[in-house]
Amino acid sequence: MDEQRLNHLMRQVAQNLDRAAFAELFDILAPRVKASLMKAGLDSATADDVLQDAMISVWTKAGLFDPARGGVFSWVFTIARNARIDRARRAKPLAPLDLMDWEPADEADTSEEQMVKASETEILRQALLTIAPEQKEIIELAFVQELTQAEIASRLGLPLGTVKSRMRLAYAHLKKFLEQKS
Amino acid sequence: MSVSHHLDDATLLSHAAGTLPRTLALVVDAHLEMCPHCRAALKAANAIGGALLSDLSPAPVSSSLKDAVMGRIGSATIHRLPRAQAARQGGVPLALQRVLRLDSLDDIPWRKSAPGVHIHKLPKEAGEAGFFGLLKIAPGAAMPEHGHGGSELTLILQGAYHDELGHFGEGDIADHDESVDHTPVAEGEQPCICLVATQAPTRFRSWPARVMQKFIGI
Known part of the structure; x- marks a missing residue:
């Protein structure tokens, strides 16, 4: 793209x-x-x-x-x-x-940050390839199938706490990717 | 205002995915207005949604739908300028104004429910369980430990309290997953006003919500 x-x-x-x-x-x-x-x-x-x-x-x-x-x-x-x-x-x-x-307008990024942001989708697409499968599964259920945390827990037969902790791990992993590349 | 208690990353991701229950989402929106840190984090979460969207195999879209959209844009009103940059007034975040319909926390028609405790319930929609509303608690209360259940978010709009988890002041959000054994104490002279949304059945975790539960048995 x-x-x-x-x-x-x-x-x-x-x-x-x-x-x-x-x-x-x-x-x-x-x-x-x-x-x-x-x-x-x-x-x-x-x-x-x-x-x-x-x-x-x-x-x-x-x-x-x-x-x-x-x-x-x-x-x-x-x-x-x-x-x-x-x-x-x-x-x-x-x-x-x-x-x-x-x-607020004063949160606008510098031009240097703009260059990074422009390819953020691409970076995240790469990052999503490296994420642990059980974390990716939960991210997709949340974002693509649009299930609530409770619905994901019930769909996968997992405790709610496990769903939340996998979401946190996934977010931390993806964020680290974004930060490393910037 | 310096916010030090932020959203749980799992809450943030669910909000970005648009799957938080409405009342919890509204509390999150109100916190986002007050918290640059969580706004930046939400951008990253939205970008995850964007990356997943860009990866989907395209589904066929009928040419009649495209024609309909091309026809409708001719008369659509263009959003030129940000609509709502005005600062929140009277301590009421914009997200909250839309359901509270008041410009100032001073104008809330509080209902006294116990000594030192006032509540104001916000409208719920059909099928929504749990508590959704505002609490005003006078300084000086201390509460025993409680267990916990479903999701609960508490946003501090005015005043402060502290417990073993730290100091909770204006803009802070209590989004705890674990039960914590603690004895919170109100700080300062003015009452603590909080926006609270829970999903029933639940036993409240944050101190203001527990005050409410004890006195009004929600």
């Missing part, structure tokens, strides 16, 4: 409301968001509804995307997650706060 290209397309959408750039982004992002929604157990019709909401948010919020604060995939992941939660709580919408909406 060419992150430079993705960042460029995001910039085109944000600055010029460039529909052709958005159409190209759509073709890269939408099929992956759809795959994640299907893996999370949504039926095809609901997944399509959430996908529409998410892709429209990509358009309307493109101006809030800041490559210094993380990669496009990481941003789109949060957009899709919030769209899913919004749908589920339609009766009384209360999506999580969007971190980029209110984060």
Whole structure:
């Protein structure tokens, strides 16, 4: 995945409301968001509804995307997650706060950090290949299948404490990877 | 404000994955507003989600869906500027304002439940168990040890207490997994105000929640 290209397309959408750039982004992002929604157990019709909401948010919020604060995939992941939660709580919408909406500007990273962040998705993809299988399993159940800690425990027949400690180990491992590479 | 008690990494990952129960997620959001350390940690957790997303094999998306989206963006309102950069007012984090609908902790219509203990319950949705609300506890209380059960988060909004785990002040979050034998003591002159969410059935771990449990039997 060419992150430079993705960042460029995001910039085109944000600055010029460039529909052709958005159409190209759509073709890269939408099929992956759809795959994640299907893996999370949504039926095809609901997944399509959430996908529409998410892709429209990509358009309307493109101006809030800041490559210094993380990669496009990481941003789109949060957009899709919030769209899913919004749908589920339609009766009384209360999506999580969007971190980029209110984060103080003075936390913006230096240009040196930007270069690292730009490849953060790639670093993490590599790191996920090196993680212990029992930890990776739990990370995927949480992020891809979108199960709660209690649901993971019951699915795997493990005590809740074991699920939590494997999540902590996985996070520590991945974070170390990010820090080593930066 | 210097936050020294942070979210458990497992809580952080579940929040990034969007799988924390709503009331717990709201307490986490309120803490994130007050804690740059956990905001940075959440970014890394979101990036894990992004990496997993980028690795998925694409699923087919119909051209009619794409057409519908391309049609709708023409009339969609663009978010130009961050919406909510205003600092939280009156000690109420933005995440909490959305359910409390008050600008100041001073305006909360407290209900006295025991000497020195006031509570204000926040609305729960159908199917949500556990306690979700605010506690105000006068200085000076000390509580016996208790056991523990399901998830519980306690965010200190005002005032402070200390126990063997340390000093808990404004912005700190009590997100403990293990039962700790301790005798917490309130600090300072002003009451300690906390936002608490639990999942029933539970026995409370943090001191303010245990005060509540003892006096109002939740």
